[in-house]
Amino acid sequence: MTADELMSIMDNPNLISGIYNYCDRWCERCTKTDRCSVFLTTPKMDPENFPDEESYFDAVFQSLHDSFLISMELLQRSATEKGIDLDDISTNPDLAQIELNRIEVRKSPISNLANDYVVIGHEWFNTCADSLKALEKSLQQADQMNLPNRNPKKEAADLRNALEVISHYNRQIYVKLIRAQSSRLEDVTTFEKDEFPKDSDGSAKVALIGIDHSIKAWEVLWHHLPEQEDTILPILSLLDSLRNQTEALFPEARDFKRPGFDE
Ligand code: SF4
Structure with a gap:
């Protein structure tokens, strides 16, 4: 082009x-x-x-x-x-301050929690193959048996969607929360009055949307893989805590109007 x-x-x-x-x-x-x-x-x-x-x-x-x-x-x-x-044009960014901000943001409790979720999510995907194969087999059998009150094809589609959702948002939540906190440090000087929508709130909202979708997706997995309750419940608890902390840190985020999506 x-x-x-x-x-x-x-x-x-x-x-x-x-x-x-x-x-x-x-x-x-x-x-x-x-x-x-x-x-x-x-x-x-x-x-x-x-x-x-x-x-x-x-x-x-x-x-x-x-x-x-x-x-x-x-x-x-x-x-x-x-x-x-x-x-x-001469630029004179305060590199030392930028580095200090970067360190502060990455070690914050919310960043650590989001990073924990990245790690736990990866671990789960690395170890779920046998459970998913067994589930796939049982859905195929249910489909062949034409059982009443069951729709195995829809169950399989829901499951596939849940896996895609978790995979898509797993790292994005962390990245958006890092950006939200970094922008928050810049907002303090850029937006002294609350006149403009803040990039920090917009980024936090995208993270919250990812968390919301991910919680629903893990609930679908829990429903299909009840034997994994001991693994999935702590993940849901982590995400719930991450959602609460994000809403507390960015109380205006849910009201942020994203161009093209919320207007
Ligand atoms: S707004 Fe653009 S970049 Fe974002 S998901 Fe849609 S097409 Fe992709």
Whole structure:
């Protein structure tokens, strides 16, 4: 894609500004792809269309490189239009403060809890194969027996959906909570008055949505795998605690209006 092609996509009045900032990045399930500039300008690369992993990653890095060049070209064009000499701009970020903020955010109780959930989630997926195989077999048998009051195909679909939901949000919750807390530290100086919606609240809301969906998904697993109660109940308890702590730390987050989704 060239810079001009990118600009013609960006000129589409149907696009929703900033919709991609507070979505859950689950583009395959998103109902707003035709209104999202990130989706429309991101090359679609399916690993299955490449002969091997190496050629897939080569293509991904080439795409990133091309995007960077286009961004630089557009930045240069905009600077020229506004009479700005990019070489004259001096930046002086307070790197020491940024590092201190990063450390503070990563060691906070809420970050630790979210990270615990990432680890526990991974562990569960690494050890669930036998249980899921047994469950699959029992659903197939139920399907063949045509039992009354059972719908094994729907049960299998619900189960698959629950696994996909847990997998999709497992790490995203942590990432969004890190961003929410980092933004909170910046909000203190940027938004001294409560006039603007805060990025910290928007990010916390996306984390909360991920937690809500994940809790429902684990409940589906618990229903299908009652023998795993001792494993799944502590996970549900952790997520419930994470939800409560997030709501306490970001009391305005649930009211944040995400462009394109809540308006
Ligand atoms: S708004 Fe939808 S299409 Fe755009 S990045 Fe988010 S999930 Fe993907």
